[in-house]
Amino acid sequence: MKQLMLGNQAVARGLYEAGCCFASSYPGTPSTEITEELAKYDEVYCEWAPNEKVAMEAAFGASLQGRRSFCAMKHVGLNVAADPLYTMSYTGINAGLVIVVADDAGMHSSQNEQDSRHHAVAAKLPMLEPSDSQEALEFTKLAFEISEKFDTPVLLKMCTRVAHSQSVVEEGERSVPEKAYEKNIAKYVMMPGNAKKRHPVVEERTRLLKEYAENGPVNRIEPGGTSLGIITSSTSYQYVTEAFGDSVSILKIGMANPLPDQLILDFAKQVDALAVVEELDPIMENHCKALGLTVQGKEILPICGEFSQNLIAKAFGKPVPEGLHLEETLPMRPPVMCPGCPHRGLFYTLKKIGCTVLGDIGCYTLGAVAPLGSMELCLCMGASVSSIHGFNKMGGAETEHHTVCVIGDSTFMHSGMTGLANIAYNQSNSTVIILDNSITGMTGHQQNPTTGYNIKGDPAGKIDLEALCRAMGFHRVAVIDPYDLASCEQVIREELEADEASVIISRRPCALLKYVKKKAPLRVHPDTCRGCKACMRIGCPAISIREGKAVVDATLCIGCGVCTQMCRFGAFEGKEET
Amino acid sequence: METKNIMIVGVGGQGSLLASKLLGHLLLTQGYDVKVSEVHGMSQRGGSVVTYVRWGDRVASPVIDEGQADFIVSFEVLESARWLPYLKKDGQIVTNTQQIDPMPVVTGAAKYPEDLVQKMRAAGAKVDAMDCVSLAAEAGSVKAVNLVLLGRLSHYFDFPEEVWQEAIEACVPEKFLQMNQRAFALGRNEGSAGS
Numbered sequence: 005m006k007q008l009m010l011g012n013q014a015v016a017r018g019l020y021e022a023g024c025c026f027a028s029s030y031p032g033t034p035s036t037e038i039t040e041e042l043a044k045y046d047e048v049y050c051e052w053a054p055n056e057k058v059a060m061e062a063a064f065g066a067s068l069q070g071r072r073s074f075c076a077m078k079h080v081g082l083n084v085a086a087d088p089l090y091t092m093s094y095t096g097i098n099a100g101l102v103i104v105v106a107d108d109a110g111m112h113s114s115q116n117e118q119d120s121r122h123h124a125v126a127a128k129l130p131m132l133e134p135s136d137s138q139e140a141l142e143f144t145k146l147a148f149e150i151s152e153k154f155d156t157p158v159l160l161k162m163c164t165r166v167a168h169s170q171s172v173v174e175e176g177e178r179s180v181p182e183k184a185y186e187k188n189i190a191k192y193v194m195m196p197g198n199a200k201k202r203h204p205v206v207e208e209r210t211r212l213l214k215e216y217a218e219n220g221p222v223n224r225i226e227p228g229g230t231s232l233g234i235i236t237s238s239t240s241y242q243y244v245t246e247a248f249g250d251s252v253s254i255l256k257i258g259m260a261n262p263l264p265d266q267l268i269l270d271f272a273k274q275v276d277a278l279a280v281v282e283e284l285d286p287i288m289e290n291h292c293k294a295l296g297l298t299v300q301g302k303e304i305l306p307i308c309g310e311f312s313q314n315l316i317a318k319a320f321g322k323p324v325p326e327g328l329h330l331e332e333t334l335p336m337r338p339p340v341m342c343p344g345c346p347h348r349g350l351f352y353t354l355k356k357i358g359c360t361v362l363g364d365i366g367c368y369t370l371g372a373v374a375p376l377g378s379m380e381l382c383l384c385m386g387a388s389v390s391s392i393h394g395f396n397k398m399g400g401a402e403t404e405h406h407t408v409c410v411i412g413d414s415t416f417m418h419s420g421m422t423g424l425a426n427i428a429y430n431q432s433n434s435t436v437i438i439l440d441n442s443i444t445g446m447t448g449h450q451q452n453p454t455t456g457y458n459i460k461g462d463p464a465g466k467i468d469l470e471a472l473c474r475a476m477g478f479h480r481v482a483v484i485d486p487y488d489l490a491s492c493e494q495v496i497r498e499e500l501e502a503d504e505a506s507v508i509i510s511r512r513p514c515a516l517l518k519y520v521k522k523k524a525p526l527r528v529h530p531d532t533c534r535g536c537k538a539c540m541r542i543g544c545p546a547i548s549i550r551e552g553k554a555v556v557d558a559t560l561c562i563g564c565g566v567c568t569q570m571c572r573f574g575a576f577e578g579k580e581e582t
Numbered sequence: 583m584e585t586k587n588i589m590i591v592g593v594g595g596q597g598s599l600l601a602s603k604l605l606g607h608l609l610l611t612q613g614y615d616v617k618v619s620e621v622h623g624m625s626q627r628g629g630s631v632v633t634y635v636r637w638g639d640r641v642a643s644p645v646i647d648e649g650q651a652d653f654i655v656s657f658e659v660l661e662s663a664r665w666l667p668y669l670k671k672d673g674q675i676v677t678n679t680q681q682i683d684p685m686p687v688v689t690g691a692a693k694y695p696e697d698l699v700q701k702m703r704a705a706g707a708k709v710d711a712m713d714c715v716s717l718a719a720e721a722g723s724v725k726a727v728n729l730v731l732l733g734r735l736s737h738y739f740d741f742p743e744e745v746w747q748e749a750i751e752a753c754v755p756e757k758f759l760q761m762n763q764r765a766f767a768l769g770r771n772e773g774s775a776g777s
């Protein structure tokens with residue numbers, strides 16, 4: 005039956021059909037839905053791992069056991085998992101192992117715009133690159149075949165527009181190949197004596213994979229007009245097709261690594277001029293140039309940001325449709341913390357205290373945005389806890405008593421614990437705040453090791469944050485409720501003044517969680533409101549000023565009551581509970 | 583057939599994903615090739631969000647570009663105006679009249695523009711504007727703004743009403759079905775003239 009599927013959903017379907025038995029991932033936009041969708045198939049064991057490195061190693065273990073295995077991550081997640089990845093290239097696999105890496109050109113929800121194809125080249129691994137949902141399903145199945153045929157992990161590269169677009173897909177049946185585990189020290193123990201023998205195996209594999217790329221089903225020429233030939237892949241292929249139709253010839257690359265030299269050279273002979281259309285870095289373009297070809301590429305197309313049909317048409321001098329325009333400049337609408345977000349009260353308090361705040365990756369990164377504007381660093385997962393240590397060691401007492409770091413519960417489990425171990429071991433007087441909203445929020449509510457539930461929502465192991473911090477040697481571990489501004493301020497001030505390191509756990513579940521009981525929306529009494537705008541300092545999207553008075557939008561407010569603590573005149577009032 | 587385009591725009595969290603799911607389902611059952619492109623992640627947190635729905639004999643790109651949209655369906659007035667450059671010259675806007683202040687307006691760094699519907703009409707757009715929040719409340723939940731908008735949008739299509747009803751039944755959970763059907767009917771039967 006034909007149906008509409010997200011690219012990520014189609015990958016999950018492909019995993020199911022390919023007989024994948026094990027999946028371990030850490031959520032990351034735009035890869036998250038693959039593992040969520042796969043978890044809906046009872047035949048496949050799925051889990052959220054604490055981070056991408058653990059997920060990839062778990063999937064490797066499952067492959068070793070003889071079951072087809074999988075893990076998914078966003079582009080920056082592959083940096084975390086790069087360590088196992090590069091050596092898994094040497095060991096190869098037992099049962100098929102497929103790794104999705106999802107890039108985010110345009111940085112819809114990411115801290116950088118790196119091109120994951122570099123990892124495939126550097127780790128000497130095959131990488132497939134689908135351009136729509138049907139291909140996402142087919143390439144996933146093909147990836148397992150390639151994995152087992154060539155004894156290698158296979159990377160499947162998604163991007164935001166393939167991962168988060170729905171297109172028409174036809175489903176197939178599931179079949180499950182199984183293998184037995186066999187002890188093989190020379191293949192799986194990568195100490196120098198063994199690894200030296202494996203490296204030539206990797207090089208020979210790359211040669212065989214190149215042959216496959218030349219003749220396999222994954223790259224294809226679509227003949228059209230011969231004045232221009234375009235080499236393209238992924239979502240760029242769709243834009244090229246829309247912008248040019250069959251007025252050009254297209255070499256559609258489905259295998260980003262290794263690239264098919266002879267096929268490219270043959271294609272070049274069929275056309276008068278050659279261009280490469282690829283998002284982000286000029287990887288195929290440089291490859292063509294190394295083959296001695298003259299190609300147009302990044303001199304007319306941008307390296308930064310994502311492409312579209314108009315962008316490509318314009319770059320090649322074709323006309324594009326014009327839209328309508330208003331004369332005035334419209335105010336931007338950046339993302340904000342949700343109404344009732346527990347992070348709001350905490351960041352308001354930090355701003356009021358005026359301390360330096362080193363931050364991390366999650367919804368709370370929005371603590372850097374006006375009017376709260378109190379977060380001063382966001383680098384990568386876990387960097388807040390590691391960097392406050394160095395910051396304080398070099399700043400001494402002057403900064404120690406005026407600096408905190410903030411990290412979410414899931415991010416803390418991902419990469420914060422090792423930074424905390426460094427603070428405990430090398431003893432900086434640092435104040436670490438764990439923003440425990442009992443979920444992985446930004447990626448859309450995934451469970452993690454602190455929530456007590458697994459990916460299916462069933463009860464699971466639960467790590468006790470207080471006990472963990474104490475076991476690491478922290479004597480000062482405090483728990484606060486970020487809806488209670490006065491006590492938040494008191495505890496944070498105390499811990500900043502203390503002469504030893506401390507951990508503060510700011511605990512309140514995400515307001516969007518289904519089990520969190522919402523209170524009736526608040527109302528501003530227009531006679532009591534003086535229009536002083538004190539309530540506006542918390543930056544709640546449910547509160548606005550209309551004709552000089554504060555007004556609460558009842559469709560947004562969940563009655564958290566943080567605003568009532570800002571008002572000196574008692575103008576906010578609750579309704580009867582409904 | 584040439585590819586046709588609907589953009590669904592609004593503020594993260596307003597429920598545009600159900601609207602695109604329903605449209606995608608409906609168009610697929612009518613035998614078209616369909617692509618729907620969504621936004622997940624950070625902008626869902628109260629930012630400006632856009633979903634693209636495209637259909638035709640064969641749809642290539644999953645996104646709609648400037649000057650391509652036949653319709654902009656908008657949950658919020660400022661968002662209709664923001665995406666105006668994406669509307670075709672003779673395109674149609676169907677918008678909720680609700681105003682949600684973006685953070686620069688909340689903090690006082692910017693002002694919410696006035697008379698946006700009139701300004702969009704002056705720029706050449708056909709704008710069908712209606713208070714969907716009140717109609718949704720009348721149907722039983724302020725969250726049903728998406729079905730009110732779809733009801734209004736259905737005016738501009740030749741599909742028989744059963745086709746829409748079947749899509750609603752397929753996409754809406756059973757316990758919210760009646761309320762959403764009421765919201766759709768209110769949107770379909772009310773609202774200002776489409777100019």
